[in-house]
Amino acid sequence: MTKTRGYAAQSATSPLTPFDFERREPGPHDVQIEILYCGICHTDLHQARNHWGGSMYPMVPGHEIVGRVTRVGAKVTKFKVDDFAGVGCMVDSCRRCPACEEGLEQYCAEGPTWSYNSKERGTGEMTFGGYSEHIVTEERFVVKIPGSLDMKAVAPLLCAGITTYSPLRHWEVEEGQRVGIIGLGGLGHMGVKIAKAFGAEVVMITTSPAKGQDAIRLGADEVLISKDAAAMAKQASSFNFLLDTIPNPHDVNPYLTLLKRDATMVLVGALTALEPPLIGANLIASRKTLAGSVIGGIPETQEMIDFCAAHDIVSDVEVIPMHAINEAYERLLKNDVRYRFVIDMASLK
Numbered sequence: 353m354t355k356t357r358g359y360a361a362q363s364a365t366s367p368l369t370p371f372d373f374e375r376r377e378p379g380p381h382d383v384q385i386e387i388l389y390c391g392i393c394h395t396d397l398h399q400a401r402n403h404w405g406g407s408m409y410p411m412v413p414g415h416e417i418v419g420r421v422t423r424v425g426a427k428v429t430k431f432k433v434d435d436f437a438g439v440g441c442m443v444d445s446c447r448r449c450p451a452c453e454e455g456l457e458q459y460c461a462e463g464p465t466w467s468y469n470s471k472e473r474g475t476g477e478m479t480f481g482g483y484s485e486h487i488v489t490e491e492r493f494v495v496k497i498p499g500s501l502d503m504k505a506v507a508p509l510l511c512a513g514i515t516t517y518s519p520l521r522h523w524e525v526e527e528g529q530r531v532g533i534i535g536l537g538g539l540g541h542m543g544v545k546i547a548k549a550f551g552a553e554v555v556m557i558t559t560s561p562a563k564g565q566d567a568i569r570l571g572a573d574e575v576l577i578s579k580d581a582a583a584m585a586k587q588a589s590s591f592n593f594l595l596d597t598i599p600n601p602h603d604v605n606p607y608l609t610l611l612k613r614d615a616t617m618v619l620v621g622a623l624t625a626l627e628p629p630l631i632g633a634n635l636i637a638s639r640k641t642l643a644g645s646v647i648g649g650i651p652e653t654q655e656m657i658d659f660c661a662a663h664d665i666v667s668d669v670e671v672i673p674m675h676a677i678n679e680a681y682e683r684l685l686k687n688d689v690r691y692r693f694v695i696d697m698a699s700l701k
């Protein structure tokens with residue numbers, strides 16, 4: 353066992369504080385990684401504060417993990433010591449169901465094992481995430497990170513990157529399409545960059561006029577302020593695809609009116625009941641689709657990393673020391689992040 357220092361939430365209301373625990377010795381298929389950086393996803397906050405129910409404590413959050421390989425098991429073939437490696441939201445799955453066989457482990461029929469707030473298959477031990485010094489993960493759930501990339505800015509690709517890349521690919525967003533990304537936060541800013549790289553005409557749909565210039569700098573062609581009813585009405589029936597990253601229950605109806613006939617809006621943020629309710633006519637009248645999507649499978653995560661490396665895409669990050677985590681959560685709640693917090697794990701030493 354390897355002693356590991358991390359930061360944990362002890363309850364839904366307590367701040368995160370230092371927490372020492374042990375990681376397993378690497379097994380034959382395991383990779384041990386010294387964590388260099390870990391991004392802070394809004395999901396970490398939802399989970400630490402039990403917004404979705406089912407949170408287990410102590411909880412060490414963190415699923416946007418990049419680091420350097422320090423040990424490899426005897427049967428590991430993809431990695432050697434000193435390689436850069438990434439771990440995202442999943443560390444295991446059943447590997448037998450149709451979803452797993454297709455490399456869509458996020459839709460595993462038995463449910464994947466999440467990087468934290470989950471129980472290991474077999475041992476039933478709690479999983480602990482990336483707000484820590486090391487992680488030991490089976491190589492099937494580890495992706496390769498090209499050493500040429502800026503590691504701190506790569507970390508958010510492991511969740512924010514794949515969660516936006518996967519639906520843009522699945523719904524075949526392509527050159528010439530008009531695509532709206534709703535919410536300019538961690539996911540939204542990656543969505544803008546990736547949709548632009550797919551050749552789409554990208555509109556940033558935001559509640560924050562002050563973020564407009566940033567949206568253009570990030571690659572958006574246009575900015576639409578969702579609170580401006582007249583501006584929204586002007587853009588009715590003009591979008592081929594919308595990606596909605598809003599983290600809370602919200603009114604989806606005004607966004608649905610933006611879609612063309614037969615077009616799709618994909619929710620990735622709002623897990624709980626929509627409020628106010630969805631009005632059926634907003635789908636029925638023009639054969640529209642409201643869909644959802646969870647991260648992406650491991651093969652697609654590697655594809656996304658390679659795509660981002662080829663297109664020079666990384667995240668815009670604000671690096672913080674580990675002890676500033678509670679302040680970062682407060683700022684996340686106030687939409688005060690440009691556009692992803694990343695923890696420098698050297699600050700744990």
Ligand code: NAP
Pocket residue numbers: 392393394395396398511512515534535536537538539540557558559560563597598599600602619620621622645646647684687689691
């Ligand atoms: P984030 O950085 O906090 O960004 C969310 C953005 O949404 C905010 O910056 C804000 O953008 C907008 N927003 C916030 N509250 C709003 C409201 N009440 N109404 C309208 N807009 C609002 O969060 P994130 O890390 O990108 O995560 C977004 C959501 O996706 C979270 O719920 C997270 O749990 C979820 N998530 C899902 C998956 C998945 O696999 N499906 C993966 C990762 C994360 P503006 O200021 O531009 O309006």
Ligand code: ZN
Pocket residue numbers: 393394395396415441511512
């Ligand atoms: Zn996440």
Ligand code: ZN
Pocket residue numbers: 445446447448449450451452453457459460461462463
């Ligand atoms: Zn499975």
